Amino acid sequence: MRGQCAPVVPAPTAAPPLSLSFMNASTAAPSTAAGIGIDRTVAIRQIGTLRNWVVGAIVLSCAGMVSLNLVDPDLWGHVRYGQDWLADGTLHRTATHTYTAVGHPWVNHENLAELAMAEGYRVLGVRGLLLAKCAIGLGILASMAWVARRHGVGPLLAWVFLWLIARNLQAFFPLRPQLLSFVWCAATLVALDRAFRDWGDSLRVDWKPLALVPIIMAVWVNSHGAFVAGLCIIGALLLGRIAEVISRRPAGYLKTSAGLSAVGIACLAATLCTPYGLELHRWLIASLGQPRPEITEWLPPTIDTPVFWPLVALCVVTVAAVAGTTERRDWVQITILALVAYQAWSHLRHIAFFALLCGFWLPVHLRSALVRLRPSGVAMAGLSPGRAIRHTALAALVVSCAMHGWVLAGNLRSFPVPRANYPVDAVQFMADHGLHGRLVVSFNWAQYAIAALADDGTTVGFDGRFRTCYPQEVVDAHFDFLLGDAQGLRNRAATSGPVDGARVLSLGKPDLVLVDRRYENSVEVMKRQQTLAAPEWSLLYRDRIAELWGRSSRYDHPQNEDYLAPSVRRQDATPRTGAIEWPALPTLNHPDA
Numbered sequence: 001m002r003g004q005c006a007p008v009v010p011a012p013t014a015a016p017p018l019s020l021s022f023m024n025a026s027t028a029a030p031s032t033a034a035g036i037g038i039d040r041t042v043a044i045r046q047i048g049t050l051r052n053w054v055v056g057a058i059v060l061s062c063a064g065m066v067s068l069n070l071v072d073p074d075l076w077g078h079v080r081y082g083q084d085w086l087a088d089g090t091l092h093r094t095a096t097h098t099y100t101a102v103g104h105p106w107v108n109h110e111n112l113a114e115l116a117m118a119e120g121y122r123v124l125g126v127r128g129l130l131l132a133k134c135a136i137g138l139g140i141l142a143s144m145a146w147v148a149r150r151h152g153v154g155p156l157l158a159w160v161f162l163w164l165i166a167r168n169l170q171a172f173f174p175l176r177p178q179l180l181s182f183v184w185c186a187a188t189l190v191a192l193d194r195a196f197r198d199w200g201d202s203l204r205v206d207w208k209p210l211a212l213v214p215i216i217m218a219v220w221v222n223s224h225g226a227f228v229a230g231l232c233i234i235g236a237l238l239l240g241r242i243a244e245v246i247s248r249r250p251a252g253y254l255k256t257s258a259g260l261s262a263v264g265i266a267c268l269a270a271t272l273c274t275p276y277g278l279e280l281h282r283w284l285i286a287s288l289g290q291p292r293p294e295i296t297e298w299l300p301p302t303i304d305t306p307v308f309w310p311l312v313a314l315c316v317v318t319v320a321a322v323a324g325t326t327e328r329r330d331w332v333q334i335t336i337l338a339l340v341a342y343q344a345w346s347h348l349r350h351i352a353f354f355a356l357l358c359g360f361w362l363p364v365h366l367r368s369a370l371v372r373l374r375p376s377g378v379a380m381a382g383l384s385p386g387r388a389i390r391h392t393a394l395a396a397l398v399v400s401c402a403m404h405g406w407v408l409a410g411n412l413r414s415f416p417v418p419r420a421n422y423p424v425d426a427v428q429f430m431a432d433h434g435l436h437g438r439l440v441v442s443f444n445w446a447q448y449a450i451a452a453l454a455d456d457g458t459t460v461g462f463d464g465r466f467r468t469c470y471p472q473e474v475v476d477a478h479f480d481f482l483l484g485d486a487q488g489l490r491n492r493a494a495t496s497g498p499v500d501g502a503r504v505l506s507l508g509k510p511d512l513v514l515v516d517r518r519y520e521n522s523v524e525v526m527k528r529q530q531t532l533a534a535p536e537w538s539l540l541y542r543d544r545i546a547e548l549w550g551r552s553s554r555y556d557h558p559q560n561e562d563y564l565a566p567s568v569r570r571q572d573a574t575p576r577t578g579a580i581e582w583p584a585l586p587t588l589n590h591p592d593a
Contacts, residue, residue, distance in 0.1 A: 046390060049394075050390065050393055050394065050397070051155070051156050053394060053397035053398070053401070054156060054397060055155050055156055055159050056397075056401055057397055057400040057401050057404060058159040058160065058162075058163050059138070059141075059159060060401055060404035060405055060408060061163060061166075061404050062137070062138065062141055062159070062162060062163055062166040063134055063137070063138055063404070063408050064404055064407045064408045064411060065137075065166045065167060065169070065170040065173070066133070066134055066136075066137025066138060066141070066166060066169065066170065066173045067130065067133065067134040067137070067173075067408055067411035067412055068170055068171075068173045068174060068411065069130060069411045069412075069414060069415050069416070070174050071174070071175075071415065071416070071417050071422075071582055072174040072175060072176045073443075073444045073445070073447065073448070073464060074176060074447050074464040075117075075174070075175050075176065075447075075582070076447045076448045076450065076451035076452075076583060077446075077447030077450055077451070077463060077464060077465070078110065078113065078114045078117050078118075078176065078177060078447075079114070079117050079118050079121050079451070079583075080097075080118075080447070080450055080451050080454070081096070081108070081114045081118075082114035082115045082116070082117055082118025082119070083118045084096060085111075085114070085115060085118075086115070086118055086119070091108075091111065091275055092106060092108075093105065093106060094106050094469070095465075095469035095470065096469075097450045097454050097459055097460060097463070098459055098460055098461065098462070098463070098469070098470070099438045099459040099460070099461060099508045099510070100461045100462065100470070100474045100507060100508045101469055101470045101471065101474060104469055104470065104471060105279075105469070106465070106468060106469035107276055107279060107280055107283040107468050107469070108465075108468060108469075109221075109222075109224065109225040109227075109274075109280060109468070110177040110223065110224055110225070111222055111223075111274075111275070112180070112219070112222045112223045113177030113179075113180050113223050113224055114177065116180070117129070117175070117177075120132060126415050126581070126582055126583075127412060127413065127415075129175055130175070130411070130412050130415060131412055133173065133175055133179060134408070134411075134412060136179055136182070136183060137166070137169070137173055139183075139186075140182055140183065140186045140356070140359075141162050141165065141166060141359070143186050143187075143190055144158070144162055144165065144186075144359040144360055144363070145158045145159060145162060146190075147189075147190060147193050147360055147363075148363035148364065150193075150197075151363065151364040152364065152367070153363040153364055153366075153367045154367075157363070157366070157367055157370070158363050161317070161359075161362070161363055161366055162359060164310065164313060164314055164317065165314070165355050165356075165358060165359040167310045167313075168307065168310045168311060168314050168351055168352070168354075168355035169182075169352055169355050169356075170310075171306055171307045171351075172349070172351070172352040177223065177224045178224055178226060178349075178352070180220070180223040180224050181220065181223065181224040181226035181227070181229075181230070182352060182356065184216050184217075184219060184220035184223065184227070184230060185226075185229075185230050185233075185353065185356050186356060186360075187212075187216050188213055188216050188217075188220075188230055188233070188234060189356065189357070189360040189361075190209075190360075191209040191210065191212045191213050191216065192209075192210070192213065192234075192237060193360060194206060194209035195207070195208075195209045195210035195213075196241065199241070200328060202250075203244065203245050203248065203250050203253075203256065205241075205256060205259065205260070207259065210263055211263070213234060213263060213266075213267060214263065214266035214267045214269070214270045215270070217230065217231065217234070217267045217270040217271065218270040218271075218273045221270065221271045221273060221274055221280075222273070222274055225284070226353075227271065228284065228288070229350070229353050231267060231268070231271065233336060233340070233353075233357070234264070234267050235264055235267070235268075236332075236335070236336050236339070237332060237333075237336060238260050238261075238263060238264045239264070240331075240332030240335065240336075241260055241332065242257050242260050242261065244332065245257055245260075283467075283468075287467045287468075290467075290472075290491055291491045292466075292491065293486075293489045293490060293491055294479045294482075294483060294486075294490065294491070295466075296348065297347070297348050297349040298347050298348070298349065299347070299348060300345060300346055300347065300348070301344075301345065301348050301351065305348070307348065307351055311344060311345075311351055311354075314354070314355060314358060315341060317358075317362070317366065318337065318341070318358055318362060320369060321362050321365040321366040321368075321369050322334060322362075322365055323369075324365075324368070324369030324372055324373070325364075325365035325366075325368040325369050326368045326369075326371075326372060327364055327365055327368045329365075330361075333357075333361050336357065337354070337357055337358070337361065340353055340354045340357055341354050414581065415581060415582040416579030416580070416581060416582070417579055417580050417581070417582050417583075417584035418576075418578075418579045419545075419576035419577060419578055419579060419580065420544070420545060420575070420576045420577065421545070422445065422448055422584065423445055423448070423449075423514060423516075423545065423546040424576075424580055424584050425543055425546070425572075425576060426514060426541055426543065426545075426546040426547075426548050427448070427449065427452045427453065427514075427586055428586045428587070429540075429541045429548065429570060430453065430512075430514075430541075430548065430586075431452070431453070431456070431586035432586070433564060433568065434456070434562075435512060435540070435548070435550065435562075435564075436453060436456040436457050436458045436512075437457070437458060437459075437510070437511030437512055437554075438458075438459055438461070438508060438509065438510040438511045438512070439453070439458050439459065439460050439461070439510060439511070439512045439513070439514060440460075440461045440481070440504055440505070440510045440512070440513040440514065441460055441461070441513075441514040442482060442514070442515075442516040442519065442522075443462055443463055443464050443466075443478060443482075444464070444516065445514065445516060446460045446462060446463035446464060447463050447464055448584075449514065450463065451583060451585060452585050452586055453586075461474070461477075461478065461504060461507065461508060461510060462474055462475065462477075462478040472492075472493040472495075472496065473493060473495060473496050474507070476490075476492045476493055476496035477496070477500075477503045477504045477507050478504055480496075480499050480500055480501050480503060480504065481501045481502075481503075481504040481505075481521070481522050481525060482516075482519045482521060482522050483519070483521055484499060484501055484521040485499045501521055501522070501524075501525040502525055502528070502529070505525075505529070505536070505537070510551070511550065511551050511554060512540075512548065512549065512550050512551070513526065513537065513547075513548070513549040513550075514546060514547075514548050515546065515547040515548075515549065516545065516546065517544070517545055517546060517547060518545070523547070526539075526547065526549055529549075535552060536551060536552055536553070537549045537550065537551060537552060538550055538551075538552045538555055538556050539569070539571075540555060540564055540569050540570075541569065541570050541571070542570070542571045542572070542573075543570075543571075543572045543573070543574075543576060544572075544573060544574070544575050544576050545576055550564065
């Protein structure tokens with residue numbers, strides 16, 4: 001009975017049952033534990049308290065990871081383009097803020113995300129956006145834990161595994177539109193889990209949650225270009241289910257196959273629900289068919305990238321769980337996991353989708369595999385550790401939660417723009433001296449330059465929108481300047497001619513060049529300009545990370561209104577230290593460099 005203690009008995013010859021209660025939350029009839037008479041309910045409660053603290057510490061650790069407060073180089077642009085749309089009341093169909101692609105079609109697949117960022121920044125401010133991003137990450141992980149619980153996986157095991165999922169997602173959680181892709185992918189996987197929860201032997205489909213998938217796709221296609229990955233996952237899963245039902249031919253299998261086909265067609269049709277219609281698909285076919293060796297996210301992970309070992313660990317756990325499970329293996333899901341894992345090892349940006357699939361599909365198999373590993377005869381029920389061990393563990397968990405909470409609070413409190421990574425001081429110099437016009441600038445800095453200088457009339461030659469609004473010849477000219485030949489690791493159009501780093505200096509007749517000194521090729525290109533008999537470019541500003549060059553005909557002649565006297569030109573070799581809170585735009589009271 002509840003509250004009744006079992007009598008003290010002599011130590012048995014066989015080992016007593018042990019508890020690994022993190023596997024599940026079930027309780028059984030009272031029994032002895034370690035030969036000591038103890039109420040089993042009390043033991044379960046004590047273990048449950050420790051388990052809840054462990055889960056809390058893990059959740060806080062996961063929150064710290066998804067609250068990553070590193071500034072994404074494109075964030076300034078995403079907010080600015082959304083602000084432009086809200087201010088103008090119309091969607092821009094051609095490239096904006098550029099002088100090399102005037103009138104060129106702009107197929108923006110991130111419209112909803114940029115509107116949300118612009119309005120979120122206006123209403124919530126920077127800290128509100130950081131908090132919303134953290135809530136998105138925890139919401140995705142919580143949905144995985146909810147699905148795992150529906151499949152009989154206890155909270156501790158689920159969150160231990162989800163910590164590994166969060167570790168794989170961490171690098172992909174700066175403030176950027178792909179966060180909405182993760183949201184819609186998670187929503188899709190929850191809907192699919194509910195739709196096929198009784199699939200197993202009966203091959204039954206719950207059509208209500210499945211009907212939500214095309215609606216999700218219609219929103220996703222307007223949020224971020226990774227809807228293509230979602231469409232492939234949905235299509236592969238539906239095709240696999242159709243193949244299963246046709247091969248097994250249960251009653252009504254033709255009706256089921258037709259219904260699944262209709263859902264797939266509806267998802268495909270939903271991708272037309274954009275301002276661009278088929279133009280988006282034509283652009284995607286042309287763009288995705290070309291490699292992007294100049295962009296890090298499209299390269300495979302290597303041992304020196306931070307995401308390498310978390311991905312290795314996740315792959316090992318995946319293989320072990322699938323191999324060791326006694327649950328029914330869903331070969332459709334396993335096939336999709338294998339294909340997405342291949343994509344993850346081919347392109348860094350696909351690691352996040354592999355992690356999302358694992359978070360929803362693996363916990364039940366991991367629990368089953370771990371149950372098989374326990375020694376024969378060991379029960380999963382109620383061992384209570386001694387008081388000293390409990391109190392020590394609880395104290396350690398309280399300290400752990402406090403530490404994780406401190407990290408989380410710091411991530412949500414600050415959004416620093418490091419002066420060592422962004423040209424904060426160079427842009428301030430430009431603002432102070434009214435330097436504006438057509439600007440050549442590294443694509444990693446270009447959208448910061450747009451946000452900081454566009455109101456003064458500055459336009460850029462190229463930025464992070466890449467092929468969405470720039471012709472390939474402009475893309476090639478920019479990377480010729482930054483990278484040169486890059487030992488042949490380039491993808492260039494045949495119409496772009498031979499590699500020529502200096503071509504960007506005449507393309508569109510720029511007025512200014514803001515050089516990221518970490519790109520050695522662009523530094524060398526500008527140095528070579530100084531060796532010419534009549535140099536066309538003059539150095540106006542230099543610090544540890546940036547150089548600003550101006551066209552000599554505009555800035556070197558005293559009779560010109562844009563003349564910049566040598567006495568105000570600046571060269572400062574001191575390190576760029578500290579950070580300025582985002583958006584770090586130029587101010588009148590800028591701190592001395």
